[in-house]
Amino acid sequence: AQRVTQPEKLLSVFKGAPVELKCNYSYSGSPELFWYVQYSRQRLQLLLRHISRESIKGFTADLNKGETSFHLKKPFAQEEDSAMYYCALSGVAGGGADGLTFGKGTHLIIQP
Amino acid sequence: KAGVTQTPRYLIKTRGQQVTLSCSPISGHRSVSWYQQTPGQGLQFLFEYFSETQRNKGNFPGRFSGRQFSNSRSEMNVSTLELGDSALYLCASSLLTTGELFFGEGSRLTVL
Numbered sequence: 001a002q003r004v005t006q007p008e009k010l011l012s013v014f015k016g017a018p019v020e021l022k023c024n025y026s027y028s029g030s031p032e033l034f035w036y037v038q039y040s041r042q043r044l045q046l047l048l049r050h051i052s053r054e055s056i057k058g059f060t061a062d063l064n065k066g067e068t069s070f071h072l073k074k075p076f077a078q079e080e081d082s083a084m085y086y087c088a089l090s091g092v093a094g095g096g097a098d099g100l101t102f103g104k105g106t107h108l109i110i111q112p
Numbered sequence: 113k114a115g116v117t118q119t120p121r122y123l124i125k126t127r128g129q130q131v132t133l134s135c136s137p138i139s140g141h142r143s144v145s146w147y148q149q150t151p152g153q154g155l156q157f158l159f160e161y162f163s164e165t166q167r168n169k170g171n172f173p174g175r176f177s178g179r180q181f182s183n184s185r186s187e188m189n190v191s192t193l194e195l196g197d198s199a200l201y202l203c204a205s206s207l208l209t210t211g212e213l214f215f216g217e218g219s220r221l222t223v224l
Contacts, residue, residue, distance in 0.1 A: 036213075043115070044202065044215040086155065099145065099168045100213070102155035 002027040004089050006103035013077050014111050021072040021106050023061075023087030031089045033063055033070040034100065038084040047072075047085070057081070082110045114138065116216035118203050124222045130191040133219045137184050137205030144186040145213065146178060149200040158201075161186055162208065190221075198223045 003026040013019055025031060035047040048056045050063040050070060061072045070087060084107050088100040117136040125131050137144050146158040157170035161180035178188040184205075190197055200220050204213035 043217055044204075046212045049212070099157040099160055099170060100155075101157070102147075104154040 002031070002089055002091055002101045004087050004101050004103035006085075006087055006106050008106045009104070010107045010109070012109040012111060015079055016076050019072075019074045019077045019081065019108065019110075021085050021087075021108065023070045023072065023103060025068050025070065025087075025089050027068075027089060027091055029091055031091055033061070034088040034090070035059070035061055035070075035072050036086045036088055036102075038086070040083070044086070077110045079110045079112060082108060084108075116203055116205050116214055118201075118216035118219050120219060121217065122220045122222075124224060125193050126224050127193055127195060129193050130189060131193060131221060132187055132189045133201055133203075133221075135186045135188075135203030135205075135216060137186070137203075138214055141205035141207055141214070142184050143206045143208050144180055144184065145204045145206070146186070146188050147202040147204065148172075149202055149218070150198075155202070158188065193223045195223050197221065 005024045007022050033050045036044050037047040038044045048054055059072055059074045061070050063070050084105050086105045087103040090100050116138055119134045135144055143162045145160040147155050148158055149155045158172055158176055159169045159178050160167050164180045175191045180186045200218040202218045203216045206213050
C-alpha cells in the first residue's frame with residue numbers, strides 16, 4: 001500500500017528564514033510525487049511535481065529514492081508563503097489523474 | 113477559462129438519507145476525480161472517471177458511487193448517510209496528459 005507522511009502538522013518560521021517541509025513516502029514502485037498548496041480562502045492547487053524539476057515561487061523539491069523523501073525547500077521564506085501544504089504520491093506513470101495519495105498536510109506560518 | 117464548479121457548496125442531511133453532489137470540470141478536461149477531506153483522515157481518493165468510465169476507485173464502501181456524463185460533468189452519490197460521512201467533498205479535473213489536478217471549492221456535507 002502506498003503512504004505519504006508529513007511529520008509536522010504546523011511549522012512556524014520567521015520571514016527571511018529557510019523553510020523545509022518534510023515528506024516521506026512508502027511505495028514499492030517508481031512513484032510520481034507532487035506538492036499541492038492551499039492558500040487562505042483559495043482552492044487546492046499544484047505547486048510543483050518532481051518530474052518537472054522546476055522551481056516555483058522559490059520552492060524546490062528533490063526526490064530522494066534512497067531515503068524515500070520529497071522535502072519541499074525554500075531558502076528565504078516570505079509572508080505570502082503562509083498556507084497549507086500537502087505532499088502527494090501517484091503510483092501511475094503520468095499520474096495525478098489516477099488517484100493521488102495525500103499526506104495529512106503541514107500548516108506553514110511565516111511570522112513577520 | 114472557468115474553473116471546476118461544484119454544487120451545492122453546503123448541505124445538511126440526516127442519517128439514512130442520500131445525497132448527490134455535482135461537478136463541472138474545466139472545459140476540455142475529460143478526467144474527473146473525487147476526494148473526501150476530513151480533519152481526521154485528511155484527503156482520501158474516492159474515484160476517478162474518464163470518458164464516462166470509472167477507471168479507479170478508492171477504499172470506500174459501495175454506498176459511495178459516481179458517474180460521468182458525455183459532457184464530462186460528474187456526479188457522486190452517497191446513500192444511507194452516516195454521521196461519519198460529514199466531510200468536504202472535493203472534485204478535481206485534469207487533462208490526462210499532464211496529470212495536474214485542478215480542484216473545485218468543494219461541497220461541505222453535514223450529516224446530523
